[in-house]
Amino acid sequence: MPTPPKAGGPVRPEPDAAGAVGLQQAPVIERNLRAALHALEATGQSWLLLRGQDDLARPTGDVDILVASDLLPILDDLLQAEGFRRVLAPGHGSHWFYFCYSATDGSWVKLDIVSEIAFGPYQQWRTSLAPQCLGRRVRRGPLWLPAPADQGWLQLLHLFLDKGQIAPARVDAARKAAEAASAYDFIACFVDHRMGQGTAAEILALVRAGNFNQVPATAASMASRWAGGTAAPRLTAARHKGLRLFGARLQGSGPVVAVMAPDGAGKTTLLRGLQATVPLPIKYLYMGMWGAGPWDAWLVKVPGGRSAKKVYRMLRGGLLERLYSLMGRLVLMDRVPYDALLPGTGAGGILEKMTNTVAFTVVQPPDLLLVLDVPGHVMFSRKGEHSPEILEGWRQAYRKLAGQLPGSTLIDATQGAETVLRQATGIVWNQVSQTAETGPGVDRESGSGAGSPGQEPSGTQGTGSGAIGALTSHLWRRLDWRFLLPDLQVSSVGYGGTTSPELKSALHLIDPAAAAVAPGRADQGSTYGVVLLSNPDLMDFKAAADAVKPGGWMCVEVRRSLFRRSGPRTLKGWKHALIRSGYQDVSAYWNAPSLDRTARIVPVDSAAAIRNTLSLHKDVRFGAAKALAARLALMLHLFDLAIPEGTVTGRRPSAEEPQ
Structure with missing residues (x-):
């Protein structure tokens, strides 16, 4: 089972099971998490929060939720409507993982939802405890929680069977769990049935006496005594371990995010920051056409050697880009062929033009293009290369190019690195969650944006009449x-x-x-x-x-x-x-x-209307080839399939x- 988050938040005074009023206060719940819990409650199906009810204002770890199996067929759509995106993780038993990013406070909410209670590092020890735990759940304000004794036993079994030890940071949680549990609870009876009579009492005695150094040996003994045949858990563990080799992935194809800017604007810093902080399946892909390599000294002596190196890197990068996307990874692309569209490029003759054409052919256009905007003198102070005037000229060229490329967003990168990272994360999340955007870089929670191509970037927030008009136009x-x-x-x-x-x-x-x-x-x-x-x-x-x-x-x-x-x-x-x-x-x-x-x-059904629309693609890059393929599909009566x-x-x- 997942590790319980640290405790610490206020809870509302409410009557306890005996009718007395405790000293607790209403829980403060993060906005996106509250919406998800409300959606679960609206279905009328059973659910409960397994642990961490005191860490919901800004969860520091996974939010562990047990749901009835009847909820599974609608769970994806239910949570996606509340802004969450599922990450598929083969080999994790009944665990379904959902993520949501809050641009308001720059934090992630991670839901770990299970329909079955299973233990072990590979969920190999399955149980039938879920229906009983859901049937015995208790209400605490807006939350459903396990009955106190059930919660205590689930915590103890998590520590013994999942962790195999009780670390010093978990001693207090283990003691409280042992106080709430008894050797006569229904989970205790299950433990005795599975692992031998007296096992539950042994666990409680060990924890209550503080003999935590004996936990590893007891945990190993419990695992070896698991009833029901030793082959089944071993086979389950082997299967789950093999499935995990495929790694986690997003549902469907993963989006491709690229960053463009002159040297010194912070491209690599931003991409590495996204790679380190975004808790989604990610692949970082460097597409540098002229980056240094071990064979450079030899290649410069061969006619066309550097161009061949450029073509190889583009072919390799283009194939990896498509492969990673099909594997459901969020692809972070460092360098894009769009640099060849800048003024002054393409003057290297027919060979360079041919290699640029190859690059545009094999490299898939990114779904989202982040263009970092930094004044020339700032870039010069960062790296000391070229001159402020040259860098400013490049800056203006990138700004103009951003206004012409689809899916581009201009970000003011003179802000602090953390501010730029947070702003970019919100834009990337909008792309990942496949929401209909109100405009490039618009924060749908705060109403502020990163700036649109062709607009002056600004570090201020707010929406004026122009933004409201654009929003209304988009909605219509x-x-x-x-x-x-x-x-x-x-x-x-x-x-x-x-x-x-x-x-x-x-x-x-x-x-x-x-x-x-x-x-x-x-x-x-x-x-x-x-x-x-x-x-x-x-x-x-x-x-x-x-x-x-x-x-x-x-x-x-x-x-x-x-x-x-x-x-x-x-x-x-x-x-x-x-x-x-x-x-x-x-x-x-x-x-x-x-x-x-x-x-x-x-x-x-209108071939004439289709042909007329296809004729409009002639001025778009590779539009003629796409139109030709579409006309072929039309001729073969396959257009509605294509x-x-x-x-x-x-x-x-x-x-x-x-x-």
Whole structure:
């Protein structure tokens, strides 16, 4: 089991089990954690906080939660709606890990959710204690906790079986656990049944007497006496140990984050800081084309040697970038081929132009590009290279380039390194959590931003009328799907899937009473005139299909994905799903170029509209090649399979209409 966080926070006075009022106070709970616990409570399913109830204001470790197994099918969507992102960790038994970043205080919240109580470094000693512990849970303010005796035994078994010792820092926790437990509790009976009669009493006597130096030997003896056959735990441990070799990963493809700036702006410092502080699966990738190498002295003597080295590094970097992303890692890219677009580059002749073309071909454009903005004289004072005038010229070139590149965000890097790191972490988290952003670098919690390409960077915070106007414009763009319906005036709206906070705000612009539609919610049974789904799974779709009023409409915004957990993987698949569910007037549309930056909504059934849209790609880098591939898919009648992002609409027939 995970290590318990350190104790220390206030709790509210409330009646204890006997009706007396204790000296406790209401717990202070971190905002994102409070939202997650509220979402769990709203499902009506059982859950409890395993430990650490005194460390919830700003958790220093994992927040350990036990949930009923019935919650597992909806857990991902439930917590993602509250801003959490799951990290898949094979080989950790029933442990599901979720992360959320709070830009307000620059801290991470980590949830370790289990549906089964298991012990051992590889969760190899499984138990059937979870249902009983959930059934015996007790209420403490907004929290559900194990019964005192259960909590004591779970703590003791964690120390003996997971840790194999009681470290000095855990002595007080062990003594309190032994005081709350007895040899006649139901977990004590389980311990005696599994590891021999008298084992529970032996544990309590050892801890109460303070003989902590005997704990390792007792723990080893308990492990060897685990009943139920020794082969099963060994096989479980071997399987989990093997699965852990694959490492943790994000669901789906990992985003690629790159940093651009002249030398001395702090690129490597920022990337190394992100690598050290972001608790997500990360791969750092250095893409330096001309970085020093052991063969440089030999390569300069060979015609084309340095260019060959550049091509090799680009090929290697491009392949690793794609591999790490497919493996679900957050890729931090140091150096990008975009440097070749700066004024004064590309003057090395046809060979350099060819190698630059190779670089743009094999290196995937980053999902997020952070451009550090530092005045020339500051960069000169940091490294003493070139001159303030040259560095200032480079700075202006990078600023101009940032305004032309997609996904770029300008950050004022004259601030302290910690401030820049915190600001960048918030921007990266917005990308990782796949929220619809109100603008590059905007902090959706505080309303402040890092600056947009083409704007003057500022270290101040706040939103003016321009920012509010941009926000409102963005929210209305998230309502483009309305133009696919016969009536723009929507009576009632429901939403589901991976709905971001910004999309929820947009929906409340047209229906202040817009509500979530999800399997297992307490308000299940309500119906709506329109239900909008954003990247749903199959359970989301089924819940939404039942929540549409007869004669109402369902709109499904989807991205093509080969790694979807459940449900169709293409636009065509979702179209057929609506038809199979009895919906009529089903249509599919291509959101070009993407759902977040839709410039055109193109009906898939209109070949003329598709060809007209593809013709607009001729001036985009590699747009001609993409358009050619799209035309080939159109000719082969596979376009609805090839579309990366789009919308499917369908009408639920009224009662009198034939199905």
